[in-house]
Amino acid sequence: MAKRSKTSTPLKAVKRMNDFDHGIFGPEGAREITKDLGLDPATAPIYVIEHRPDTVKGARLNGCAAVGEKRYGVGAHELAEWACRRLNVAYEPKMGRGAALRECCAKLREHFSKTQEA
Numbered sequence: 001m002a003k004r005s006k007t008s009t010p011l012k013a014v015k016r017m018n019d020f021d022h023g024i025f026g027p028e029g030a031r032e033i034t035k036d037l038g039l040d041p042a043t044a045p046i047y048v049i050e051h052r053p054d055t056v057k058g059a060r061l062n063g064c065a066a067v068g069e070k071r072y073g074v075g076a077h078e079l080a081e082w083a084c085r086r087l088n089v090a091y092e093p094k095m096g097r098g099a100a101l102r103e104c105c106a107k108l109r110e111h112f113s114k115t116q117e118a
Contacts, residue, residue, distance in 0.1 A: 008032075009112075010108075011113070011116075013033045013037050014037075014080075014105050017083075017101065017105055022098060023076045025073055029073075031044045034083070037108075039087070045074050045078060046074055047072070047078075048070050051069040051070070052068075054067055075097060077100040083108060089108060089110075089111045
């Protein structure tokens with residue numbers, strides 16, 4: 001497991017993900033959360049995301065002018081699901097991004113609350 005930063009805890013990292021509903025973390029943010037969860041930041045799931053504000057469920061990336069412009073990052077719900085799998089935390093898969101994020105963050109909070117009590 002990676003060494004956590006001195007200013008954050010796993011529970012704060014989970015809250016940060018939960019508060020970023022339907023959001024996309026850039027590579028640096030994804031690696032920071034990954035590290036604060038005690039996972040190797042080099043393994044954080046980073047993808048190419050295309051700026052598609054012209055579709056109902058499309059990604060809207062700050063600072064992108066042209067439709068089709070690409071950036072690197074990961075959806076908050078994808079990062080939370082990935083963290084659950086890496087930490088062997090069971091969760092119920094959900095259809096929507098928000099529902100998936102809330103489910104995984106709730107299970108991660110339970111996991112880290114038990115870990116801190118021990």
